[in-house]
Amino acid sequence: MELFLLKLVALLRPLASMEYAETLFSILGVGLFALLFAAVLMKAALNKSLRLSAVDGVIVAFAVWCIAISGIYYEGTKIAEVVKLLVPVLSYTLVKNIIPDQQAYRSLLFWIIIGFAVPTLVSALLIAVSSSTALDIVNYWTQVPRWKGVYTGAHSFGHSMTLFFITLVLFFTLRKTGETEQHTISTHLANTLFALLGIAALYGLYMSQVRTAVLGLLIFLCIFSLAVNKKVFLIGATTFVLAAIATSSYWLVAFNPELGAEGRGVEVGVINIGSGRPNLWLNDIRVFAERPIDAKLAGAGIGNRSGIGEAEGQVYGHNDWLELLTQTGLIGLLLFATLQILIFKKILRMKGREKYAFIALFIAVNFMMFVSNSYVWRIQVGQLYYMMLGYIEIRQTLNPKAVHTAITTDQGKSNALDRYGRGTG
Numbered sequence: 001m002e003l004f005l006l007k008l009v010a011l012l013r014p015l016a017s018m019e020y021a022e023t024l025f026s027i028l029g030v031g032l033f034a035l036l037f038a039a040v041l042m043k044a045a046l047n048k049s050l051r052l053s054a055v056d057g058v059i060v061a062f063a064v065w066c067i068a069i070s071g072i073y074y075e076g077t078k079i080a081e082v083v084k085l086l087v088p089v090l091s092y093t094l095v096k097n098i099i100p101d102q103q104a105y106r107s108l109l110f111w112i113i114i115g116f117a118v119p120t121l122v123s124a125l126l127i128a129v130s131s132s133t134a135l136d137i138v139n140y141w142t143q144v145p146r147w148k149g150v151y152t153g154a155h156s157f158g159h160s161m162t163l164f165f166i167t168l169v170l171f172f173t174l175r176k177t178g179e180t181e182q183h184t185i186s187t188h189l190a191n192t193l194f195a196l197l198g199i200a201a202l203y204g205l206y207m208s209q210v211r212t213a214v215l216g217l218l219i220f221l222c223i224f225s226l227a228v229n230k231k232v233f234l235i236g237a238t239t240f241v242l243a244a245i246a247t248s249s250y251w252l253v254a255f256n257p258e259l260g261a262e263g264r265g266v267e268v269g270v271i272n273i274g275s276g277r278p279n280l281w282l283n284d285i286r287v288f289a290e291r292p293i294d295a296k297l298a299g300a301g302i303g304n305r306s307g308i309g310e311a312e313g314q315v316y317g318h319n320d321w322l323e324l325l326t327q328t329g330l331i332g333l334l335l336f337a338t339l340q341i342l343i344f345k346k347i348l349r350m351k352g353r354e355k356y357a358f359i360a361l362f363i364a365v366n367f368m369m370f371v372s373n374s375y376v377w378r379i380q381v382g383q384l385y386y387m388m389l390g391y392i393e394i395r396q397t398l399n400p401k402a403v404h405t406a407i408t409t410d411q412g413k414s415n416a417l418d419r420y421g422r423g424t425g
Contacts, residue, residue, distance in 0.1 A: 014115035076301025095390030123149025158210025
């Protein structure tokens with residue numbers, strides 16, 4: 001029951017990121033998540049066991065803190081933003097308590113891939129035929145169109161395509177570390193279809209012109225290939241650089257609108273690069289520094305980007321970490337940073353090729369969080385990301401040498417340990 005509901009969420013979450021489906025999923029998604037959460041709690045009560053770790057403790061602490069400050073600063077809080085912030089991190093705990101083994105986890109990734117396939121292929125088709133419904137904006141300075149496909153905007157489109165491509169890489173990485181599969185015609189056909197999906201995702205990412213998502217994917221591929229096969233890394237990096245140089249006339253202006261502005265006589269300083277990010281970040285830091293001590297500790301309310309009172313200026317974000325600081329305060333930021341550190345420590349305890357895939361994923365996502373609004377405030381990628389991260393503790397459970405923590409009663413302790421033993425397969 002729980003596994004079925006989880007796969008349903010994995011399928012629907014990418015589908016729900018489409019422009020006309022977000023409203024539906026805001027209702028259906030919350031209902032499914034609540035049902036899934038209740039099912040896990042009921043299962044834990046019946047079996048008298050629940051897999052918890054320090055990571056889950058920090059997640060609960062972060063959730064309690066966010067709910068508490070939302071009640072205190074209710075005037076500036078938006079409930080929808082609280083849900084978007086907490087559902088992804090809580091999904092981590094749910095996944096690790098539902099998925100029993102690597103095979104089930106690969107099945108989860110498969111349904112995520114199926115969910116991504118529809119919006120990816122439809123978006124690629126609409127962009128290829130230059131459909132106006134897939135157009136986001138035409139850049140004023142460069143006159144280059146920026147596409148959103150079937151998503152609500154170019155940024156959602158670009159970050160979704162990056163995560164989709166990474167999911168494909170992770171899926172095939174786990175297949176290589178698992179049992180050997182027979183090379184049949186159906187297997188080759190499936191590989192071909194997945195390769196086409198990867199090409200469609202890269203095409204969509206390029207057409208979205210989301211620079212932070214492109215850089216995030218490049219960081220992932222560089223770290224993973226360098227760790228797994230240095231020869232592949234050198235060949236791939238060399239080929240990429242040469243291709244980038246040869247095609248610079250096609251992408252340089254599209255991905256650097258500052259060049260178009262300078263071509264029209266507008267001086268663009270360092271403070272205004274990256275759509276003015278350094279300037280916006282300095283503004284947010286200044287606004288935060290001028291707040292009273294209680295707002296420094298607890299923020300101004302989750303979803304509040306207009307500041308406190310009429311005298312305080314607007315905060316602009318373009319940095320997940322800065323937004324956490326201004327909205328949840330120093331305490332919220334510290335709890336979230338602790339969560340990231342504990343997750344990274346869990347990843348470092350993994351073995352083999354999959355360890356490097358998750359290291360690359362973690363570093364790439366944290367980079368994107370630092371230079372954009374992505375995996376903290378975009379639930380369409382944030383929830384899937386933390387669902388994928390749940391594997392790092394599932395894998396440790398499957399390793400008989402790993403140390404496990406189970407919350408059990410004396411009566412259920414032996415049963416819980418016995419279940420873990422059978423799960424090693």
